[in-house]
Amino acid sequence: MLPLNQNLQKLFDIAQKPTKTIIGLMSGTSLDGLDIALCRFTGNGLQTRFKLQQFITIPYPESFKADVQQVFAKKTVNLEKLTLLNAYIGNYHGKLVLQALSKWNIDPDMVDLIASHGQTIYHAPKRLHKQESYPNATLQIGDGDHLAVKTGILTISDFRQKHIAGGGEGAPLALYGDVLLGSKPGEERVLLNIGGIANLTYLPADGDTRKVLCTDIGPGNTLIDAACRKYFNKPFDEDANIANSGKVNDHLLAALLHHPFFNEAAPKTTGPELFNLAFVEEAKQRSGTGNINNEDLVSTLSVFTSVTIINFIKVNINTNGLNIFISGGGARNPFVVDQLKQVFTNVEDTGGLGIDPDAKEAILFALLGNEALCGEPVAIGENPEVLMGKLSFPF
Structure with missing residues (x-):
């Protein structure tokens, strides 16, 4: 049997760990800042247990908010600006993660995984766009590869697309964490x-x-x-x-x-x-x-x-x-x-x-990252029975 490459071997090793250290990132539509939650998880599914070790919201400067607002929730935008922001936000969020880890005196090597929501730019369920030949859709930017390379940490991102592919509307994803926690x-x-x-x-x-x-x-x-x-x-x-x-x-x-x-x-x-x-x-x-x-x-x-x-x-x-x-x-x-x-x-x-109300959404994305690594799809009501997120390796 051929050996796994380094990225896949590390992924396998992390998935096997009884306790995982995961950073959850949340940047909401209010554009107030990036929520960064450092969590420790044991188990998965209904046996999930977690502890919030550190939490911080790093406020966004007005210049960044103005940049994002140029393409946020608008039917017509500058395509070049949107493309540039996708890469820029991935790098920027990586920079903020490293800033938080430095503040907490934690080496990035101690973190197993980043679970990033990204920045929602446009949410278009079919009920709203009303175009019969098109499905539900949503778009979050802040590329996971840029975030992984910037921090050197395995990253899971773009969670909402699998929910839509499975027949949902891409939201609210809080459902899965709310049920488990x-x-x-x-x-x-x-x-x-x-x-x-x-x-x-x-x-x-x-x-x-x-x-x-x-x-x-x-x-x-x-x-x-x-x-x-x-x-x-x-x-x-x-x-x-x-x-x-x-x-x-x-x-x-x-x-x-x-x-x-x-x-x-x-x-x-x-x-x-x-x-x-x-x-x-x-x-x-x-x-x-x-x-x-x-x-x-x-x-x-x-x-x-x-x-x-x-x-x-x-x-x-x-x-x-x-x-x-x-x-x-x-x-x-x-x-x-x-x-x-x-x-x-x-x-x-x-x-x-026992859940910090400011940190809750960032915690929930950290949980989704944990489930993506070691969980099984959970049947909840009429929601898609899926595991969500896309993997980005740091090298």
Whole structure:
């Protein structure tokens, strides 16, 4: 038998290790920075155990955000810019990983694997693009080969494509990690992530994975953040100070809620391609609220986020004894969280599960990397039974 080449031998050796050190990377649609979670995993599937060893969010400079926004969630972009950013982001994320490891005094050789989400540029489920001859599609950039070569660490990336190839929409991928890390026999749970888009995973008390529901709900922070950037020159509504200074406009709220997406059956996905400031402007025109002041607009958009979450849970999930655990930037928005607590009895952040709410998505991608190496496809509801991610070797 011929020997394996060095890369394949190392891959085999890592897959056989009882404990693996994996870095999960997450860069969301809010473009606030790169989440870097250093985790240790033992086991796989429902026997997975993990420990978060280190976590950091390295903020993006405004110049980088402006670069990405040139090609983000737009139907027409500069193809050269998109091509350049794919390589640039892979290298840049590699640089940030090395920066974090240096800060933690950890040698890159101590890391078995990087699991990188990449940077979403465009999400196009068929329900949204409506082109009959084309399938669901999504695009994340930040090439894994560049990341692997830059860091010298085996990298798994581009997770969403396998989900689509298997018949899904490429999102939400939180489903797999939520089931493996967040289920508890005898307890009805919802793991709610309020990032740019709000999504949730329902975990039934009886552990029947056929009943698990994971879906996008609607806008999370994306509209609030966009309004704060445009009208207040702020990246987000810190401590909900702006929302609390305004009043909710019921006419605009009703117009925002009057969109067919909210009546579509779950599971479903969406993104800033739909929920953007153009969407808000159209709702303002329909409701005759074009002169709404900026504080009232942010307050109304904040309630819009809360109401869409509340309505979805009420309609689709048995709320008796339900425990809701929140993660993402929205977990730090007291206005949105207070709205949820007024309706549901048991609401807290995922810290109650031993999962840092800021690190949760980066942890989940680290878990997907672990599953890609040593797991088996898991059947969860109507979701594709697949292992996800593409391998990039460092040399």
